[in-house]
Ligand code: GDP
């Protein structure tokens with residue numbers, strides 16, 4: 001069976017944009033309004049001849065209530081089902097308390113993690129990405145899911161742990 005890669009992170013960090021970048025087509029719903037991907041959505045994906053199932057999730061809001069709690073549950077389930085997790089952080093915002101809480105949950109899960117520092121659209125933002133080394137999840141891969149910058153390197157890193 002294909003290994004399962006779950007894409008998780010706070011709302012609006014660019015998870016669905018990254019999923020579309022990896023798929024090479026616009027299938028995941030991208031929205032300016034946070035939390036639009038309500039449920040887990042699985043896609044058949046491929047990189048360098050390796051096939052895997054890519055799971056897009058809604059935002060993981062650690063202290064959230066209502067609909068967001070359901071979204072958080074979906075993400076938590078996605079991690080449980082995943083063989084590898086792509087944890088997406090918005091490099092232009094930096095790590096928030098919610099991101100830190102996710103790091104703890106990821107550590108507890110013991111799953112291999114590829115840390116994606118997204119929205120690195122240009123060289124100026126590279127330094128913001130580098131500060132995410134502080135999360136203790138290894139190398140933050142600077143990516144612009146919107147423009148494609150760095151996504152190949154992040155995917156190569158994914159294959160290393162897949
Ligand atoms: P999700 O909620 O994590 O799935 O985030 P989305 O993929 O829906 O994206 C949220 C917003 O961030 C949209 O307006 C995207 O166009 C924007 N976005 C996503 N990736 C990037 C990126 O690499 N750079 C920039 N500048 N914006 C991005």
Ligand code: MG
Pocket residue numbers: 015016017029030031036037056057058
């Ligand atoms: Mg989404």
